Amino acid sequence: GQSLEQPSEVTAVEGAIVQINCTYQTSGFYGLSWYQQHDGGAPTFLSYNALDGLEETGRFSSFLSRSDSYGYLLLQELQMKDSASYFCAALDTGRRALTFGSGTRLQVQP
Amino acid sequence: SQTIHQWPATLVQPVGSPLSLECTVEGTSNPNLYWYRQAAGRGLQLLFYSVGIGQISSEVPQNLSASRPQDRQFILSSKKLLLSDSGFYLCACLVAGNTIYFGEGSWLTVV
Numbered sequence: 461g462q463s464l465e466q467p468s469e470v471t472a473v474e475g476a477i478v479q480i481n482c483t484y485q486t487s488g489f490y491g492l493s494w495y496q497q498h499d500g501g502a503p504t505f506l507s508y509n510a511l512d513g514l515e516e517t518g519r520f521s522s523f524l525s526r527s528d529s530y531g532y533l534l535l536q537e538l539q540m541k542d543s544a545s546y547f548c549a550a551l552d553t554g555r556r557a558l559t560f561g562s563g564t565r566l567q568v569q570p
Numbered sequence: 571s572q573t574i575h576q577w578p579a580t581l582v583q584p585v586g587s588p589l590s591l592e593c594t595v596e597g598t599s600n601p602n603l604y605w606y607r608q609a610a611g612r613g614l615q616l617l618f619y620s621v622g623i624g625q626i627s628s629e630v631p632q633n634l635s636a637s638r639p640q641d642r643q644f645i646l647s648s649k650k651l652l653l654s655d656s657g658f659y660l661c662a663c664l665v666a667g668n669t670i671y672f673g674e675g676s677w678l679t680v681v
Contacts, residue, residue: 491668502660502675503614508668547613551668555627556602558662558670560613 462486464561466548471567472538480533480564482548490551492524492531493558498544506533508551535566543568572597576661576673583680589634589648591676593661596642602664603644605636606672607657614660620644656680 464484472478482492491510495503507515509524509531521534535542545565549558573596583589595601605617616629618636626636633652637645644661661673 493670495672502672505669505671510668549614549670551670555619556664556667557604557616557619557629558614559616562613 462489462550462552462559464548464550464559466546466561466564468562469565469567471569473569474538474540476538477534477536478538478566480535480546480548480566482531482533482561484529484531484548484550484561486529486550486552486559488553489526489529490553490556492522493549493551494520494522494533495547495549495560496544497547497563503547506546538568540568540570542566572601572663572665572671574661574663574671574673576676578676579674580677581679583651583678585653585680586650589646589651589655589678591646591659591661591678593644593646593673594642595644595663598642598663598665600641603638604662604664604670605644605646606660606662608660609657618646651680653680 466482493508494506497503507522509522514523519536524531545563547560547563549560575594604619606614608614620626620638634648656679659676662670
């Protein structure tokens with residue numbers, strides 16, 4: 461089976477940097493994905509890491525350490541519109557399906 | 571790029587009634603397809619996945635079923651809905667072997 465742990469809530473101010481951590485226990489781990497979900501909406505894809513290291517996409521970066529079974533999502537220059545839930549999800553080699561963490565609710569304050 | 575169409579967007583159904591949610595995908599061929607469910611304030615739970623026409627794998631025992639009658643069509647069904655079936659249902663598609671994209675979702679309320 462697979463399980464992922466991430467903090468339930470994070471609060472930060474506009475313009476700041478926030479890091480959302482994710483640890484996982486999986487069998488057949490293929491890679492780690494991150495999704496953003498606004499209230500009432502569907503999850504939207506942010507990033508995917510298959511190899512160790514940092515992937516940068518604009519204000520968002522994602523990191524993976526396979527040896528530590530750990531990853532994080534880094535959000536820079538926070539904006540009010542970044543207030544949402546963020547999910548880490550592990551992709552497995554067999555089913556090529558995602559197992560999701562329970563999500564981190566990010567509240568950006570003015 | 572792929573596009574995932576899902577309908578209906580919202581529905582309210584009485585307990586014991588049947589259900590049919592449809593999903594079609596454009597812009598890709600022979601995709602892996604998935605049905606996920608999200609209860610209010612929770613993470614996403616994998617219900618079914620399919621690697622091809624007629625090939626369905628169920629992840630969670632339940633009164634739901636899935637079918638894939640065509641390459642880019644995925645259907646979620648139930649013969650008799652339960653209150654516990656309420657939730658946000660999401661169809662998803664695997665792209666480039668490692669990235670899963672979601673449709674806009676279907677909100678189901680069973681009353």
